[in-house]
Amino acid sequence: MAQVVEYQIKGTSDVPQQTEKAKKAMSELDKQTAAIGKKFTEIGKDLFLGFLAPMVLIREAIGFISQSIEKARQDAKDAVDFAAGVKFEDLNKSPVEQTTRYMAQKLQVDIRTEEEQKKAELAKRVVVEEFLKRDPRGQEYFRKNVGIDTETGGFAMSEKEFSRFRGVQEDVFKIVQEDMKKALAAEKAKTEEEKKKSATPPGVFTGDNSVFGIGNSPQMNILNAQVELQKQANEYLAVIAASAGGPGDFTKDTTGGMASQVNYKDYTKTA
Numbered sequence: 001m002a003q004v005v006e007y008q009i010k011g012t013s014d015v016p017q018q019t020e021k022a023k024k025a026m027s028e029l030d031k032q033t034a035a036i037g038k039k040f041t042e043i044g045k046d047l048f049l050g051f052l053a054p055m056v057l058i059r060e061a062i063g064f065i066s067q068s069i070e071k072a073r074q075d076a077k078d079a080v081d082f083a084a085g086v087k088f089e090d091l092n093k094s095p096v097e098q099t100t101r102y103m104a105q106k107l108q109v110d111i112r113t114e115e116e117q118k119k120a121e122l123a124k125r126v127v128v129e130e131f132l133k134r135d136p137r138g139q140e141y142f143r144k145n146v147g148i149d150t151e152t153g154g155f156a157m158s159e160k161e162f163s164r165f166r167g168v169q170e171d172v173f174k175i176v177q178e179d180m181k182k183a184l185a186a187e188k189a190k191t192e193e194e195k196k197k198s199a200t201p202p203g204v205f206t207g208d209n210s211v212f213g214i215g216n217s218p219q220m221n222i223l224n225a226q227v228e229l230q231k232q233a234n235e236y237l238a239v240i241a242a243s244a245g246g247p248g249d250f251t252k253d254t255t256g257g258m259a260s261q262v263n264y265k266d267y268t269k270t271a
Contacts, residue, residue, distance in 0.1 A: 083104035086101050124169055
């Protein structure tokens with residue numbers, strides 16, 4: 001905006017008056033310019049506040065909605081857990097119906113399965129990403145296949161982005177197949193060896209040890225030893241009885257209940 005101030009000097013007598021008019025005109029111009037600048041400042045402030053206030057309100061509304069959704073989700077989960085957790089013996093006195101309980105338990109299984117699948121997918125991406133970063137074979141595979149960004153001259157994408165492709169995951173799994181087979185074989189051999197060490201040897205009696213899975217208890221070992229000694233003693237007595245013409249099985253009474261009256265020869269004495 002501009003204002004043109006024009007005046008003419010008609011003579012020596014008009015110079016002071018014309019000069020005063022010029023000063024007055026310039027003063028008015030300054031006042032008008034300041035007023036216009038102030039007005040624009042106020043307009044800008046109003047525009048800024050007019051834009052900021054709705055944004056604050058929108059942000060608060062979004063936060064409130066997010067909190068409400070999260071609370072509703074948690075309430076739903078708590079309700080399902082409550083219904084699924086009702087014991088069978090409490091069904092007749094619980095406000096939860098049998099069908100509600102059944103469907104809640106089924107939903108828990110479905111949700112758990114979905115969560116496990118998501119975790120499995122995430123685990124797959126993470127292990128592939130770390131293989132591309134850490135293993136020399138993965139690093140070489142990444143350099144050869146990721147491609148180059150023509151603008152920057154660097155790799156077209158990061159290992160994290162590259163690991164999301166199913167084809168990359170399959171290639172990495174093929175690379176580590178032999179390593180996995182060796183690891184599984186070693187794990188299987190170790191498990192079988194531990195089973196052999198913890199297996200209870202066969203015996204007459206078996207009992208729990210103070211240390212779980214390590215043979216018989218000390219009491220059972222003593223009892224087994226006593227039984228073995230008794231068996232050996234019985235065998236020796238049977239041999240002695242047979243050599244003396246007695247019954248083959250000395251543990252059986254062949255005297256018709258008169259065993260206490262039978263006189264046995266003492267073979268320990270020499271003639």
